[in-house]
Amino acid sequence: METSSSIVTRNLCRTFEVRRKSEGFLASLKGIFWPRSNFVRAVSGLDMEIQTGELVGFLGPNGAGKTTTLKMLSGLIFPTSGSISVLGFQPFQRDYEYLGRISLVMGQKQNLWWDLPPIETLAIHREIYNISQAEFRARLDELVEMLEIVDCLDIQARKLSLGQRMRCELAVALLHRPQILFLDEPTIGLDILMQKRVRAFLLNYHERFRPTILLTSHYMEDVIALVQRVIVINRGLKIYDGTLNELSKAARLEKILTVTFQSIPEGFSPLAFGKLIFQEGPRFQVKIPREKAAETASNLYSTGKVLDLTLEEAPIEEVLGELFAS
Amino acid sequence: MKNGLTFFPKGVHFFRVSMQLLKAYWQETLAYRGMVIIWGIHSIMVPFVLMFVWLAVERGSNSPYQDGDYILYYLAMPLVMNFIDCWTVFTFPEELREGYFNRQLLKPLHPIWGHVFEHIAAKAFQLLCLVPIVFSISWFMGDYLPDIDFSFRKIALLFFALLFAVVLRFVMNTTLAMTGFWIEHVETLNLVFNQAIWALLGGMVTPIETLPPIFRIVTDVLPYRYTLSFPIEILRGKISNGEIIIGFVVMVCWLFLFSLAGRALWRAGLRIYTAYGG
Numbered sequence: 001m002e003t004s005s006s007i008v009t010r011n012l013c014r015t016f017e018v019r020r021k022s023e024g025f026l027a028s029l030k031g032i033f034w035p036r037s038n039f040v041r042a043v044s045g046l047d048m049e050i051q052t053g054e055l056v057g058f059l060g061p062n063g064a065g066k067t068t069t070l071k072m073l074s075g076l077i078f079p080t081s082g083s084i085s086v087l088g089f090q091p092f093q094r095d096y097e098y099l100g101r102i103s104l105v106m107g108q109k110q111n112l113w114w115d116l117p118p119i120e121t122l123a124i125h126r127e128i129y130n131i132s133q134a135e136f137r138a139r140l141d142e143l144v145e146m147l148e149i150v151d152c153l154d155i156q157a158r159k160l161s162l163g164q165r166m167r168c169e170l171a172v173a174l175l176h177r178p179q180i181l182f183l184d185e186p187t188i189g190l191d192i193l194m195q196k197r198v199r200a201f202l203l204n205y206h207e208r209f210r211p212t213i214l215l216t217s218h219y220m221e222d223v224i225a226l227v228q229r230v231i232v233i234n235r236g237l238k239i240y241d242g243t244l245n246e247l248s249k250a251a252r253l254e255k256i257l258t259v260t261f262q263s264i265p266e267g268f269s270p271l272a273f274g275k276l277i278f279q280e281g282p283r284f285q286v287k288i289p290r291e292k293a294a295e296t297a298s299n300l301y302s303t304g305k306v307l308d309l310t311l312e313e314a315p316i317e318e319v320l321g322e323l324f325a326s
Numbered sequence: 327m328k329n330g331l332t333f334f335p336k337g338v339h340f341f342r343v344s345m346q347l348l349k350a351y352w353q354e355t356l357a358y359r360g361m362v363i364i365w366g367i368h369s370i371m372v373p374f375v376l377m378f379v380w381l382a383v384e385r386g387s388n389s390p391y392q393d394g395d396y397i398l399y400y401l402a403m404p405l406v407m408n409f410i411d412c413w414t415v416f417t418f419p420e421e422l423r424e425g426y427f428n429r430q431l432l433k434p435l436h437p438i439w440g441h442v443f444e445h446i447a448a449k450a451f452q453l454l455c456l457v458p459i460v461f462s463i464s465w466f467m468g469d470y471l472p473d474i475d476f477s478f479r480k481i482a483l484l485f486f487a488l489l490f491a492v493v494l495r496f497v498m499n500t501t502l503a504m505t506g507f508w509i510e511h512v513e514t515l516n517l518v519f520n521q522a523i524w525a526l527l528g529g530m531v532t533p534i535e536t537l538p539p540i541f542r543i544v545t546d547v548l549p550y551r552y553t554l555s556f557p558i559e560i561l562r563g564k565i566s567n568g569e570i571i572i573g574f575v576v577m578v579c580w581l582f583l584f585s586l587a588g589r590a591l592w593r594a595g596l597r598i599y600t601a602y603g604g
Contacts, residue, residue: 094431096434127343
């Protein structure tokens with residue numbers, strides 16, 4: 001199957017001026033006459049290329065520049081320098097044709113009219129995006145079924161629960177069937193069950209309509225469940241671009257060994273194997289070098305006193321932590 | 327098409343978009359009907375207080391306004407104020423601060439249209455409340471009111487004077503609101519440049535014709551008079567044809583200047599917009 005790039009950025013930069021103010025009355029007074037500010041580079045020379053129909057995770061710690069990048073890609077803010085091309089458009093020109101082909105979901109108060117039921121917001125979007133009545137009905141039925149929001153449509157948005165609101169937000173954002181979908185923390189604040197439902201919906205939606213999706217999330221479950229490719233940025237710089245598996249291999253230097261003994265073998269010291277995470281009676285959890293994992297497990301079994309032993313991959317949050325640290 | 331400055335959406339569906347937005351804002355207005363009615367009552371109170379003040383102060387003086395003129399002037403004022411009232415200077419900076427502007431900016435429709443339809447819906451509702459009140463008071467005070475002729479020419483002039491006043495006031499306030507890209511609380515600027523000066527030079531505190539001649543030069547040149555006093559002067563019927571023509575010319579000039587300034591601020595503002603907030 002032939003693919004083409006939907007999103008291309010070259011040497012993309014965005015700098016913000018940040019006002020500084022010291023504590024106290026005199027400092028406030030001084031700040032009026034001699035304001036202090038400095039420039040913070042939120043995004044620094046970002047090169048990125050995303051193929052049509054890809055579902056890409058955009059990861060990084062707080063303040064890494066993820067949301068700023070999404071805002072530049074959607075046309076909300078101008079880049080300081082560099083170039084962006086999304087579907088062949090320069091987003092910051094805000095061509096209406098471009099805006100009709102994208103959607104940005106950022107928080108739960110993005111699209112819904114607070115004082116009106118979601119069905120009214122959907123009707124407004126139908127007109128703004130010039131969707132025919134028959135098409136509107138068909139898409140609405142589809143989204144209502146996939147998102148299970150039939151009971152929420154005629155309730156004032158402010159009276160909906162967080163999960164209901166988020167699903168209605170998604171329905172509004174997807175009504176015009178965008179070719180590009182920017183999702184900024186789509187599951188934030190939701191309970192575990194609701195997170196799972198939103199994830200399942202996104203996977204299903206992507207499978208059916210193949211939009212290009214760029215997703216940011218702090219929940220690694222989102223990333224693991226949804227994406228194959230990840231782009232990791234830190235302090236505005238891209239530090240990784242590849243598959244999730246390769247990322248794990250590249251950064252995951254240690255494994256987590258959990259062992260429970262019938263009785264602790266004489267002379268056993270967890271520190272001889274690696275870093276002790278915790279100890280509860282005869283149960284130990286130790287972080288050990290990846291290459292020594294098999295040998296360590298074998299040695300422990302050979303004592304004949306092991307009741308249970310597991311070897312796990314380190315959580316992906318730690319993997320990213322190590323990546324940022326390096 | 328550049329920088330989101332296209333004012334009308336492509337194609338012929340703008341009418342349908344307008345109707346849908348008007349319907350939505352009408353429902354929003356009804357959701358806050360109590361607040362809207364209180365604002366309407368407030369817009370009657372101030373002119374009425376001023377009417378009684380001037381009736382007491384000017385009795386027997388050489389003012390060009392007699393009792394009946396004051397009553398007519400301050401009875402017409404709430405209705406004119408209802409038309410020209412504009413709150414983009416409060417709502418637009420708030421949208422910028424709270425991040426709601428983001429959602430407007432991402433739609434293939436100029437964000438200003440939302441404000442336009444919000445104003446139309448709220449004013450239509452306020453008018454429904456105001457008209458019966460003002461007409462009831464007019465009926466009670468009918469003996470004091472001067473005779474007014476309602477010729478087709480006057481009604482047409484009044485219509486266009488009101489229309490221009492509404493548009494000019496909206497463009498003035500919205501241009502000031504655009505400074506919200508740089509200043510967090512534009513409301514304070516509005517207090518200085520719009521409310522206090524407008525109240526005096528627009529003819530709210532006292533009818534323009536009762537001001538000293540030196541003030542008249544200023545009021546004739548600045549836009550304030552034309553957004554409040556001018557339509558009432560036409561209603562009163564004591565304004566010459568020459569003054570009416572000059573009035574419309576001045577309004578068009580200010581409209582042009584403020585539109586240019588607003589457009590420049592909008593373009594520059596979008597360039598520095600940081601889109602903070604959700």
